[in-house]
Amino acid sequence: MGSGSLPPGLSLTGAGAVSGTPAQSGQWAATIRLADSLGVTVSRTLTFVVGVALDTAIQAVRATDLPYTYRTGCPVAPSGLRRLTVNQIGFDGKYYRGELIVRDLVVTDLTSVLQRAFDAKFPTRRMERVDVHRGSDERSMAADNTSAFNCRHVTGNPARLSQHSYGDAVDINTVENPYVTASRVYPPGSRSYLNRSRYRTGMILPGGSVAKSVAARRWYWGARWKNPDYQHFSKNGK
Structure with missing residues (x-):
């Protein structure tokens, strides 16, 4: 991962996927950089907005x-x-x-x-x-x-x-x-x-x-x- 942070409870897999369950509400921004076998780098900035439901x-x-x-x-x-x-x-x-x-x-x-x-x-x-x-x-x-x-x-x-x-x-x-x-x-x-x-x-x-x-x-x-x-x-x- 480049800069920023993921919401607590989430993590980045080796394949570039985000996994897990958010443990806190709020808003986070993270820049994710991935490189392929040829060394080509791709960057993307993602914004995560996490809310809390009533959860009845x-x-x-x-x-x-x-x-x-x-x-x-x-x-x-x-x-x-x-x-x-x-x-x-x-x-x-x-x-x-x-x-x-x-x-x-x-x-x-x-x-x-x-x-x-x-x-x-x-x-x-x-x-x-x-x-x-x-x-x-x-x-x-x-x-x-x-x-x-x-x-x-x-x-x-x-x-x-x-x-x-x-x-x-x-x-x-x-x-x-x-x-x-x-x-x-x-x-x-x-x-x-x-x-x-x-x-x-x-x-x-x-x-x-x-x-x-x-x-x-x-x-x-x-x-x-x-x-x-x-x-x-x-x-x-x-």
Whole structure:
């Protein structure tokens, strides 16, 4: 090879072919020089543009996968849930694998939402099962976790079953998009984000990629409630 460099993960074979799988997104330029048996040299400059796809994977779920978020008597059994694994963009601009546990009937909806958010480079700090937080919604929110299924009562209202128990509701960037009740703001430390006029990374705003993509799937945003829940989106508006 002459000058420049190939994307990480690619290499040049002796026959002058480029092989391998790119390991990093970005743009590279490389000048490749090849000489035949007579000593004739040919040069060509190639530009490589490498992108990262959402790379969706959908898997079945077992009760053993949900030790803290599922129990006998929940409205949806593990057989009605799916693990939706995707690439996500972190707040640092790097790519990570994230996962959501969702109702099987809404996989298409949420895949569409995640795709449009990904295309718009909307970041999520983390995306993991609430089981990582031992089923605690408050711990999950404090960790700024984007999540879906969790068979539980409404945080701050133990008399009502949360829509997350059905797997057709999702909370996104919970610190930057607080949940407000009549007496509290969840999670602790998120109160400054009640000022929605000053944008900060990870906030969901009307007209933004997340709000528009959710509306396109006819889902509802908790921001419209009297006590707004800026992180919460659901299929039936609850």
